[in-house]
Amino acid sequence: MASFEGYERPVGPAGVRNYVAVLPTSVAASPVADEIADRAGENVRSTPHQMGGDPPDAAREQIERTLAGAGTNPNVGAALVVSLGTETVDADRVANDVADAGRDVETLSVREAGGTTAAVEAGAELASDLWGEIAEIPRVECDASELRFGVECGGSDATSGIAANPSVGAACDGLVKDGGTATFSETPEFIGAEHILSDRCADEDVRERLLDYVDQRESTAELMGVDLRGAQPSPGNQEGGLTTIEEKSLGAISKGGTSPVQGIVDYAEQLPVGGGLVLMDTPGYDVESVVGKVAGGCQVVAFTTGRGSTTGNPLAPVIKVTGNPQTADRLSNNMDVDASTVFDGESIDSVGERIYQTLLAVASGQQTAAELRRLEEFAINELQPNELRELRGNI
Amino acid sequence: MKGEVLGDLGLHMVAEDNVVTAIDDLEAGDEIPYDGGAIELAEDIPFGHKIALVALEPDDTVRKYGEPIGQATEAIAPGEWVHTHNIESKRGRGDVDAAEEEVA
Numbered sequence: 001m002a003s004f005e006g007y008e009r010p011v012g013p014a015g016v017r018n019y020v021a022v023l024p025t026s027v028a029a030s031p032v033a034d035e036i037a038d039r040a041g042e043n044v045r046s047t048p049h050q051m052g053g054d055p056p057d058a059a060r061e062q063i064e065r066t067l068a069g070a071g072t073n074p075n076v077g078a079a080l081v082v083s084l085g086t087e088t089v090d091a092d093r094v095a096n097d098v099a100d101a102g103r104d105v106e107t108l109s110v111r112e113a114g115g116t117t118a119a120v121e122a123g124a125e126l127a128s129d130l131w132g133e134i135a136e137i138p139r140v141e142c143d144a145s146e147l148r149f150g151v152e153c154g155g156s157d158a159t160s161g162i163a164a165n166p167s168v169g170a171a172c173d174g175l176v177k178d179g180g181t182a183t184f185s186e187t188p189e190f191i192g193a194e195h196i197l198s199d200r201c202a203d204e205d206v207r208e209r210l211l212d213y214v215d216q217r218e219s220t221a222e223l224m225g226v227d228l229r230g231a232q233p234s235p236g237n238q239e240g241g242l243t244t245i246e247e248k249s250l251g252a253i254s255k256g257g258t259s260p261v262q263g264i265v266d267y268a269e270q271l272p273v274g275g276g277l278v279l280m281d282t283p284g285y286d287v288e289s290v291v292g293k294v295a296g297g298c299q300v301v302a303f304t305t306g307r308g309s310t311t312g313n314p315l316a317p318v319i320k321v322t323g324n325p326q327t328a329d330r331l332s333n334n335m336d337v338d339a340s341t342v343f344d345g346e347s348i349d350s351v352g353e354r355i356y357q358t359l360l361a362v363a364s365g366q367q368t369a370a371e372l373r374r375l376e377e378f379a380i381n382e383l384q385p386n387e388l389r390e391l392r393g394n395i
Numbered sequence: 396m397k398g399e400v401l402g403d404l405g406l407h408m409v410a411e412d413n414v415v416t417a418i419d420d421l422e423a424g425d426e427i428p429y430d431g432g433a434i435e436l437a438e439d440i441p442f443g444h445k446i447a448l449v450a451l452e453p454d455d456t457v458r459k460y461g462e463p464i465g466q467a468t469e470a471i472a473p474g475e476w477v478h479t480h481n482i483e484s485k486r487g488r489g490d491v492d493a494a495e496e497e498v499a
């Protein structure tokens with residue numbers, strides 16, 4: 001059986017990293033969280049973001065869900081929730097979710113601590129103490145079925161659908177066969193390929209919800225009276241040979257492999273363990289999309305790129321895969337797997353096996369290019385007023 | 396690689412596709428073997444971009460991966476570059492809906 005060396009958790013599947021997460025509840029608390037993480041050492045990771053402290057209800061719910069998901073990701077052994085102290089985003093709700101997952105958790109308010117300087121000092125001490133509680137957890141052999149593997153694409157070009165995406169898809173098929181969960185998202189990039197996905201849905205309920213999510217994303221463009229063209233595909237995608245959203249989508253969905261679609265979840269909603277292929281509704285913006293999947297529980301992400309992307313994540317290793325020979329050469333320092341060998345005759349299955357072995361090695365501690373360079377982008381998807389009003393029904 | 400490589404120049408993903416993807420930077424005059432003959436390129440085609448294998452009329456459906464990826468907006472001859480200047484998507488077109496509302 002496929003296995004990896006991971007960190008067992010009191011609740012839920014094993015982690016592939018052992019971090020203390022410092023979770024700010026707003027943009028105001030974010031620089032404090034960053035400074036705390038900087039002072040407390042490399043096993044303490046912050047998740048700074050741009051969300052305001054008093055958003056509409058549905059947006060607040062999504063922010064809290066995302067932060068709680070980040071704090072309960074299997075890669076997180078303990079967490080510190082930092083607020084300015086005036087937010088309606090509820091630090092206690094986030095902390096309670098982390099505690100329910102059996103993790104040590106602390107909260108810190110900048111107002112109560114007596115300002116940012118005092119908060120940074122207190123926070124660094126709290127984070128160091130939390131690290132002390134988890135530092136001795138050993139890596140032990142874990143079954144690959146404990147893995148939730150998120151796949152993403154960004155900076156796509158024509159090679160994405162030919163080489164990198166189907167190769168990552170072959171790795172997803174391998175993990176699903178071994179009992180794990182694979183997930184991909186970016187709902188705008190289902191448009192034009194949803195008939196293929198819907199034919200693969202495990203049952204009628206999943207099919208209806210999938211088509212509903214696609215309708216919502218497509219009608220957002222219609223509501224605003226705008227054309228997806230120009231943004232989907234992006235100017236960079238177009239320069240790389242992708243002409244229409246349909247063409248981009250048909251290439252994009254191959255990164256999930258060929259398994260039946262067992263379910264579809266909301267942005268940052270928990271993904272099942274041992275769930276097969278499960279989709280998530282996210283925007284196409286890759287940093288927000290990766291964060292949604294990490295908050296959903298993904299311990300490792302594979303990120304395909306044709307034109308080049310360097311992005312990572314503070315809590316989950318991101319494996320970069322390119323199918324573009326020029327990018328493989330120019331950005332070799334930022335890539336983990338070269339799938340452009342497909343153009344020289346290597347089979348998709350063979351590249352897929354290399355990606356699956358890289359997944360298990362990274363899960364066991366091997367650092368990715370983005371981790372080595374501490375590239376750790378974090379952004380939470382913000383629901384727009386028209387989405388809140390027209391699509392979600394509450395504001 | 397899935398699909399059939401034509402003369403080391405183009406990737407034909409599925410037999411019924413009416414476009415082929417350049418797998419190298421191609422030049423005007425290059426010939427791609429297809430259907431017992433050869434398609435001569437009318438212009439330079441960069442790596443990753445698409446070339447018409449057959450004559451397309453306005454509104455004809457362009458197929459890649461065996462699936463529709465858009466519709467021709469003008470006549471396209473075999474060997475011509477196929478991209479945003481001569482085909483367009485029919486999806487996510489809020490601009491079209493808005494224009495139709497104004498007319499109504």
